[in-house]
Amino acid sequence: MFKLPVCPYCRTVYRYNRVRKIELKEKTKGCYHCKKEFKIERFKGFFVLGAVVFVLAVATNLFLLNSLETLNLTPLLVFTVIYVILGLICIPFFINFKKSENKSRKK
Secondary structure: OOOOOEOOOOOOEOOHHHHHHOOOOOOEEEOOOOOOEEEEEOHHHHHHHHHHHHHHHHHHHHHHHHHOOOOOHHHHHHHHHHHHHHHHHOHHHHOEEEEOOOOOOOO
């Protein structure tokens, strides 16, 4: 799952900056190389990414709570913010492109 998305038709790799520019509300997008339209699949990837970030943040915070005797909330907050920022940076790696089912009927 940790890879940049590719066009399902011509297998053109979308670079990090192009994937970041795709707006969250977009459901479909046209390939810049072959001009065919594909669907953007986010939610399954976002769920996995969110779960990984959550587990890492909780595990790190529990480790800090058990290992440091004099602890204030600052290190816990710092590590949680770091994991959230890393999760936001990794979003393009968890987006997939799927072929569109164009069911146009000829009359």
